[in-house]
Amino acid sequence: MATFSNAPLDLRRLLQRLVIMLSFSTICASILYLLLGRCEPDAGGSSGWNNNKTARREIFSAPDSGDANSSGKELPHALIIGVKKGGTRALLEFLRLHPDIRALGAEPHFFDRHYARGLGWYRSMMPKALNGQMVMEKTPRYFVTPETPGRIHAMSRDIKLMVVVRDPVTRAVSDYTQITSKTPGIPSFESLAFKNRSTGHIDSLWSPLYIGLYARHLQRWLAYFPLSQMHFVHGERLISDPAGELGRVQDFLGLQRIITDKHFYFNKTKGFPCLKKPEGGSKPHCLGKTKGRTHPRIDPEVIQKLREFYLPHNLKFYQMAGMDFGWQ
């Protein structure tokens, strides 16, 4: 009798337990579903964050690690790609005065020498930047390294590229001066510039001369980037009118013109414009001894021959750069 009268109560308890167990398993299934990522929108979905991530992955072909800006560091938005001995250090040091620019001091040589280290390494080299600050570096060898344009394009197709252009003949002499400072006693500029001096056959593959074949190098960049993404800085004017050149560079970078005349003074001893107050410093500052070396005297006939050699080759370059360099 007692067993019979307790039966509905047991049934109720059993039902209650069943309901609790069912709810519990539904919750577990939902959690599992979420953890397995089944809730992601489909690939064609319009979630901005997700799409951006996919796009970033696609454009980076070098090995990468970690998300962008995970440590306040970002890949560059602009690069000074050349030319060697054009005035690239001066341009970088001047640009550092701008509060919206963060620039790496050393040359990382990522796209020409250390590409295998991957974009994670490259990013880790960059200075920390605040949101909205432009990150940049300079490696003058990029301009003449064949693989570089494609690699930079694979990282970012929107990157802004700057090239400091100097008279190719003076540039060659400057390059040679640097080589002799490191390796004294090498043959003269005049003898290295020619394969055969008596026939006048110029050795265009000699590195100091090869770098000055601006049109040839630019052609490789134009296979990846439109001319509008490149800005040519006049190397000689960077010395005679640094504020003017910097004004045009700031316009190109889409930045406010903050670097002006008031930042520079002409140091007569150095013979170059110097900074009244460099970034992070309080005293006037000129570039070091390796900038502004005294060039050796070169036979004027050789200088003339080199000018004649460069002119037809680089004419197209001067037209495309849209500047009157004055030494064409």
Ligand SMILES: Nc1ncnc2c1ncn2[C@@H]1O[C@H](COP(=O)(O)OS(=O)(=O)O)[C@@H](OP(=O)(O)O)[C@H]1O
């Ligand atoms: N403000 C200022 N101070 C000193 N030097 C200046 C400046 N502006 C431009 N220049 C010229 O820069 C030339 C060196 O170019 P780079 O910095 O591109 O050289 S490097 O490729 O990084 O070695 C360097 O070449 P040389 O004169 O042959 O040494 C300078 O002529």
